[in-house]
Amino acid sequence: MIGTGEVGRAMYALVERLYPICRSLTGDGVRETLRILAGLVPLEIHEVASGTQVFDWVVPDEWNVRDAWIARVNGERVVDFLTSNLHVVGYSTPIRKRVTLEELRGHLHTLDGHPDWIPYRTSYYERNWGFCVSRRQYEALVEPEYDVCIDATLGPGSLTYGELAIRGGTEREFVFTTHVCHPSMCNDNLSGIAVATFLARALAQEPRRWSYRFLFIPGTIGSLAWMAGNREILDSIQGGMSLVCLGDASPLTYKRSLAGTSLVDRAAAHVLRHRQRGEIVIDYVPFGYDERQFNAPGFRIPVGSLMRARHGTFPEYHTSADDLSFVSGGQLADALDACLEIVEVLEGDLTYVNQSPYGEPQLGRRGVYRSLGGEPGLGDLTMAMLWVLALSDGSRSLLDIADRAGVPFRAVKRAADALAGVGLVRPGNNGNRP
């Protein structure tokens, strides 16, 4: 077991290592990323052929880019893919020709307000080519003609994703999904990849009540490809979370699943409420990340999303400013810690039955109660024991009790363990079979 500071450093180091790789929906950048992750966790890597029908979609051709540039007619490169892989619009078709400035401008994308930032753009489903440049680069393009080159391949191949299943005491499972299709941006989504990787490592270390599945997948089409190929598994999924944008300085936000009241929704809301570091919980909206696919009407699998800065609402979103300085190991470790607390609730949320239900049992003679009466205030553990005894009638789980009592799940769990140890409660038949 490594310490929190050490975990944060290790997560940040993973982000650093993955940062330079040019990822997209498909291609060798995704494969290289997954190979690196497979060195940390036992990832299975899958390929889905271009042209495969997945529900309403078709797996696209595979795209790989070796080099790309805009150069003066004298050969001097003024925009260079090797400097930043954001310079090329994702899924740009190959091109090499001399263009007028006017034609070139029709293929350029820039950002207002941040003269040095390069935007991130894609054109997955409409064939086109383009460059993303900073405003300053754009304004420096003043010559009548330029040479442009996108040395890319776009043709039949496959879509690549990574999968890791951790088998617990039941095949009923929770799923964590994180997208691996973004090029050099750290918060979106190397942060999510790092948290998912280290969470998977932690969960694999000891036996679990539930099974857990981790999907490292290209956004949207990747989830759909996995779901289309694993329909028999879908009914076993109790819920889950997409892990995205978890490295920046903002407090954590949990976005509920559409159902909003599944176990993972309640566990995440509980954990975030008690962390009291500015965390918030928001209702489901049908835009965001891969949770959209799981919550769709044909599936209605309650997958929420854990994030920090929210999708589309921070200036660095989908720009070159989402770089290594925008995320920190401390925030990554803190997000991992929240995930582990949420899993702790999922794992420990049993329903107990009070075995001495006729009034309050005499805790004192069982050694789980102070012996001197009259003092004002009861210790936290005693209060938690009284809550567990009062509410454990078989209809309320420990999470129900913790929420009703307004105390952290851990306190209620510790109380239930103490009471179970002296035979005053025991797990009921209802909902405890994993």
Next chain:
Amino acid sequence: MIGTGEVGRAMYALVERLYPICRSLTGDGVRETLRILAGLVPLEIHEVASGTQVFDWVVPDEWNVRDAWIARVNGERVVDFLTSNLHVVGYSTPIRKRVTLEELRGHLHTLDGHPDWIPYRTSYYERNWGFCVSRRQYEALVEPEYDVCIDATLGPGSLTYGELAIRGGTEREFVFTTHVCHPSMCNDNLSGIAVATFLARALAQEPRRWSYRFLFIPGTIGSLAWMAGNREILDSIQGGMSLVCLGDASPLTYKRSLAGTSLVDRAAAHVLRHRQRGEIVIDYVPFGYDERQFNAPGFRIPVGSLMRARHGTFPEYHTSADDLSFVSGGQLADALDACLEIVEVLEGDLTYVNQSPYGEPQLGRRGVYRSLGGEPGLGDLTMAMLWVLALSDGSRSLLDIADRAGVPFRAVKRAADALAGVGLVRPGNNGNRP
């Protein structure tokens, strides 16, 4: 189609035209009012004979007043019905005699706090006579004796109401009711009459999903007379609104039906919430206007009420200060506009079923999605389409979706139309049969 400014002017002109007429529960003033309305909309005019039992009530005798005054013994009129028809207590019995000042005072009604305002009072169900005078007029009565005259008839006749039924695709209907029994006061209730009239005109202009009924009726006894005579229709009424006090400067208030969750309640609340001009929604109270009769235990028809200044809470209420300067064409037109928006929700609130429910369908290839990815933010229409797709599982109507998404109904309706146009949603069987 006339413009909003023009509509407001036309509505105000109607108020001006109806203002001088002396209306009461019964009588020629109501008839003349309805004749004028019948020139604008195809109103059926009904008469219910005095003495007719309507539930717990009996239709009263008919009252008509030609002239009334208080005069000095030298014949000089000091209070004159021809100056303001509020001067006579409604349903005053005929009288012509000389009275002492003391006796006269026992038949006078005044207002505190507003020395020039005349109050409006009635004595429908207890035979009596009386005058309403301003405080200044009251104080000027200093002579020992006066002559009083109320040249009225009060005897068997009939109660008159107007009715307009607009037949839609189903006989299930919504009802709009407005009281026509008040003499020269503009907000209460020439404003309601004007809004109802112009709303009826607008609804009759094109085919409708639902049927609509408009009742121009004397308050309480008029509603009851209509209900007693049309019991077979009552089961077809899905809900409705009373339209009252809609011309003053206050923001709109919607008072819920007793049930509070009927379609018209939800539509009105939705529309008012999104207008954001200070509108509020209040719970049902069993005082107000004709909604009381529809919501009674024997009927429980969910009729709410749309108003501006609330019944009994504004100083001008039931006084001569509720005059032509107290209402404006702009406010009347704005109220009409809110009614039309509410009807738009009633008409458009279908339940759709997503035809591509396994994940998010690929909007791009259907031409209803921008093609360039990566840009932060989606357009409002795209967001609305994602909401419709995410929630249209047959259990949620467009209004449910709009309320869940927190966006105006129109945006969701437009999105549903776009999606229906490319076959991605289609109306379900549930609740859409008008």
Next chain:
Amino acid sequence: MIGTGEVGRAMYALVERLYPICRSLTGDGVRETLRILAGLVPLEIHEVASGTQVFDWVVPDEWNVRDAWIARVNGERVVDFLTSNLHVVGYSTPIRKRVTLEELRGHLHTLDGHPDWIPYRTSYYERNWGFCVSRRQYEALVEPEYDVCIDATLGPGSLTYGELAIRGGTEREFVFTTHVCHPSMCNDNLSGIAVATFLARALAQEPRRWSYRFLFIPGTIGSLAWMAGNREILDSIQGGMSLVCLGDASPLTYKRSLAGTSLVDRAAAHVLRHRQRGEIVIDYVPFGYDERQFNAPGFRIPVGSLMRARHGTFPEYHTSADDLSFVSGGQLADALDACLEIVEVLEGDLTYVNQSPYGEPQLGRRGVYRSLGGEPGLGDLTMAMLWVLALSDGSRSLLDIADRAGVPFRAVKRAADALAGVGLVRPGNNGNRP
């Protein structure tokens, strides 16, 4: 009938009379207390033998203390039970010996922050001896040895409680419980004893719809002993309240039963909301007084708690500062008044059915409505009548109506009585059989 001031004085006089008595879980102090109460209300006094099993507990040995002191070796008493019975830890074993200061200190209990206050401590279920002393007394103990004496008996005997059953029109009953096991402290719980006694007197004065039971019992073990011996009665209990800490200067607090929505919960919340003297209502917590036993999983009897300063949260709690100056007759009388109002709701909460449900009945011709129309505002009684008529469809009780209308229960009750008097409503079959 005595006046409020007189009642307050009588309640305070009872507190004064009971104050010097040394009560405990068992023993002659409890018996003397109950004998005094039996002079005011027809109390039955019960004894339960030591060793009797009551659910998870066993009735303890009986404890009586005649004298106790700490004395200098020269015989001078420095701590004396005759000065304050709080000086002896409750259920101390008998002792008489010379001890070193160090050994003595291991048996002393003091309070921080209040140098002159003596704490109240007990050791019911672990055999030990001890003294409670003020900080000042503690610091004055500087000699190397002291003589200590606790002249007590602790051996087989019985636990004593008082019970008073007031039979009403049904054997379904409400229970009021108050603990009698505390020595010389006024708020906790001579105040509760005084309120319960005077409430019982008031309830016995006239026929009642429901039955009522009053339990004057030692805390926890007393309730359990009563419940164990009266299991056939438990199913008849509709709910109740523990009456505790009702004499101090704080506003009233009602603590809900665990169910939280029983009739007594709703009645108490209603009454406290309308008193508007700072009263609050809080959710159930499984610590406090005897309500814990009734709400336990094996019983789930909805017993709440009425109090002022809350259990364990005021500095004087369980100290010698909870003395005669800490409570007042005015506050005791006010608490009694709140209890009587709550009982008034329990007694009067019938469900009526509107006998003229088709629209609003004509109140005027029945003489329960003003005859002059047009005036803004209706009287409170008229408004309450309209609420009763509008909601009395057999599914809503008067308390439901009062809560929906936001008016005091009394107003609604008065309106229902007026309407019943003219035949417009009559009690339904649902829920009115006591």
